[in-house]
Amino acid sequence: MKAKKLVSLFLAATMVAGLTACGGSGKDGEKTKGAETTTDGKAKLTALVVTSSLTEDVATHQYLSDIADQAGVEMTWEQVAEVSWTDKKSTLLAGGEIPDLIIGTGTVGDADFATYPGMFEDMTSLIDENAPNIKKMFEEKPETKQMATSLDGAIYGIPKYQRFWPLTADHQMINKQWLDNLGLSMPTNLDELYDVLVAFKENDPNGNGIADEIPMDWAPSPNNGSFTALAMLGGYGITANYLSGDGYYIKDGKVNNYYMNESFKDLCNFLNKCWKAGLINQEVFTQDYSKFQSLSRGSGDDKAIVGFTFGFDALDRFGATLAEQYEGCPPLKPTADYTGEVSWDYEYNDVNYVQNAIMMSANCADKEAAMKYIDAFYSPENSIQVLFGSLGKCIEKNDDGSYTVLPPEDTSKDPGTWKWMNALADRGPMYISDDMNVTLPTDLQAVTELDAVFTPVTSEIDTENDVYPRAFMKFSQEDNSNMSLINTDVTSVTSTNFSKWVTEGGADSDWDSHVEALKNAGMEQVMEIIQKQYDAYKEAK
Numbered sequence: 421m422k423a424k425k426l427v428s429l430f431l432a433a434t435m436v437a438g439l440t441a442c443g444g445s446g447k448d449g450e451k452t453k454g455a456e457t458t459t460d461g462k463a464k465l466t467a468l469v470v471t472s473s474l475t476e477d478v479a480t481h482q483y484l485s486d487i488a489d490q491a492g493v494e495m496t497w498e499q500v501a502e503v504s505w506t507d508k509k510s511t512l513l514a515g516g517e518i519p520d521l522i523i524g525t526g527t528v529g530d531a532d533f534a535t536y537p538g539m540f541e542d543m544t545s546l547i548d549e550n551a552p553n554i555k556k557m558f559e560e561k562p563e564t565k566q567m568a569t570s571l572d573g574a575i576y577g578i579p580k581y582q583r584f585w586p587l588t589a590d591h592q593m594i595n596k597q598w599l600d601n602l603g604l605s606m607p608t609n610l611d612e613l614y615d616v617l618v619a620f621k622e623n624d625p626n627g628n629g630i631a632d633e634i635p636m637d638w639a640p641s642p643n644n645g646s647f648t649a650l651a652m653l654g655g656y657g658i659t660a661n662y663l664s665g666d667g668y669y670i671k672d673g674k675v676n677n678y679y680m681n682e683s684f685k686d687l688c689n690f691l692n693k694c695w696k697a698g699l700i701n702q703e704v705f706t707q708d709y710s711k712f713q714s715l716s717r718g719s720g721d722d723k724a725i726v727g728f729t730f731g732f733d734a735l736d737r738f739g740a741t742l743a744e745q746y747e748g749c750p751p752l753k754p755t756a757d758y759t760g761e762v763s764w765d766y767e768y769n770d771v772n773y774v775q776n777a778i779m780m781s782a783n784c785a786d787k788e789a790a791m792k793y794i795d796a797f798y799s800p801e802n803s804i805q806v807l808f809g810s811l812g813k814c815i816e817k818n819d820d821g822s823y824t825v826l827p828p829e830d831t832s833k834d835p836g837t838w839k840w841m842n843a844l845a846d847r848g849p850m851y852i853s854d855d856m857n858v859t860l861p862t863d864l865q866a867v868t869e870l871d872a873v874f875t876p877v878t879s880e881i882d883t884e885n886d887v888y889p890r891a892f893m894k895f896s897q898e899d900n901s902n903m904s905l906i907n908t909d910v911t912s913v914t915s916t917n918f919s920k921w922v923t924e925g926g927a928d929s930d931w932d933s934h935v936e937a938l939k940n941a942g943m944e945q946v947m948e949i950i951q952k953q954y955d956a957y958k959e960a961k
Contacts, residue, residue: 463789534897577776748873
């Protein structure tokens with residue numbers, strides 16, 4: 421996402437201590453000695469919220485002020501950009517004290533609950549007494565309660581359900597206007613893609629008389645996650661969720677990892693061929709996300725720069741001026757004569773159901789007030805604002821009770837950027853029930869059309885036996901700790917070799933040592949842990 425404004429940066433641990441709750445934990449629903457109130461009787465709460473770097477100061481978001489008023493609390497905010505959170509989190513949690521609330525998906529996970537026992541509040545009884553909206557979500561979507569409940573029966577984090585996102589969040593897109601300008605057809609396999617990319621490089625498809633075209637680009641990610649060329653493994657028959665980038669996937673009910681599958685090696689060989697021919701952005705492994713976005717949006721005119729890339733939707737990737745030039749490119753077979761299975765990324769569960777959107781400190785001095793505040797996020801009207809922004813500015817409430825997401829007030833912004841500027845968006849706690857009537861913004865309407873390009877493949881995926889139900893699975897404290905440690909070592913191997921093999925080659929000669937390094941790091945142990953819990957999950961369904 422295009423970085424615009426980084427606000428309320430995470431301060432040093434000493435500053436965080438000033439935001440943490442005082443006093444003991446007390447019994448659920450009771451105020452402890454350290455509980456503070458305003459002169460008009462509102463409970464004072466502190467919260468750390470992790471947002472997109474696009475998100476403006478959350479203290480200016482009207483819907484958040486409204487939620488606080490509804491719950492009868494006064495909030496003090498600490499806002500951290502997601503790009504800074506990983507480094508900041510270790511310092512915060514290791515310090516032993518956290519604010520009353522931590523808000524944002526992907527901030528704290530089950531492994532953290534296991535690593536720091538006693539730091540986070542078990543909200544089970546608080547929900548029963550103070551959270552009708554969350555209880556409604558649990559009743560209407562029982563899987564959300566399953567997601568929230570740890571193996572020991574405790575609820576440390578409340579999940580979200582946002583409903584609107586498509587089967588896949590990772591789309592490969594190609595500049596159709598460039599194809600037409602050069603008299604080329606949509607590629608159907610990697611060999612054809614290579615020829616198309618060469619033509620993009622050599623034949624000035626944007627027509628500006630300058631050799632400024634970047635035939636292929638993908639997103640930077642420390643874990644080789646979403647919007648990277650790894651999505652192309654779908655053409656080899658691998659159905660994976662590339663949001664995580666850890667490589668684990670399910671095939672015929674068995675856990676695998678694509679970093680140990682020779683398809684990964686073969687894809688790296690293809691990408692190295694492209695790299696040597698100058699077809700891939702030479703900064704693909706060093707650019708940040710804002711550079712990735714800005715390149716795809718060109719220089720402000722109708723002359724696109726990037727030919728083939730990956731993203732959620734065309735408006736977000738290319739902006740309003742260039743988006744119409746691009747179309748979805750269906751999954752590409754490795755070769756023209758390939759007769760094996762073709763699949764694609766499947767992420768519906770992982771983008772619509774997400775664990776641990778909001779957590780409470782065990783040292784929160786007024787847990788009842790904090791629980792009521794958490795619950796307020798999950799009312800229908802608040803939830804839609806958490807996702808898209810405040811009523812009036814970003815959303816219109818219609819006379820029939822339905823909602824319409826409005827176009828950006830700033831016409832220079834696309835709907836996706838506007839949403840991230842004005843809302844917690846996908847990172848926020850919410851429950852958008854299936855019966856809510858919402859007219860979506862143009863980018864989500866467009867992504868539905870984009871997703872249709874992949875539907876012939878994704879609709880055939882066996883979701884019972886070929887999809888990793890990551891969002892719904894829980895692991896023991898020991899398993900979480902082991903997987904976290906092992907995956908750190910695994911990521912070091914996979915990230916290093918992915919970039920090396922693309923830019924320098926050597927995948928074939930290095931392959932055996934690569935597999936051995938993954939085994940030594942413990943990848944097979946993680947696969948056994950996931951298989952055990954996957955089998956238990958299937959049996960319990």
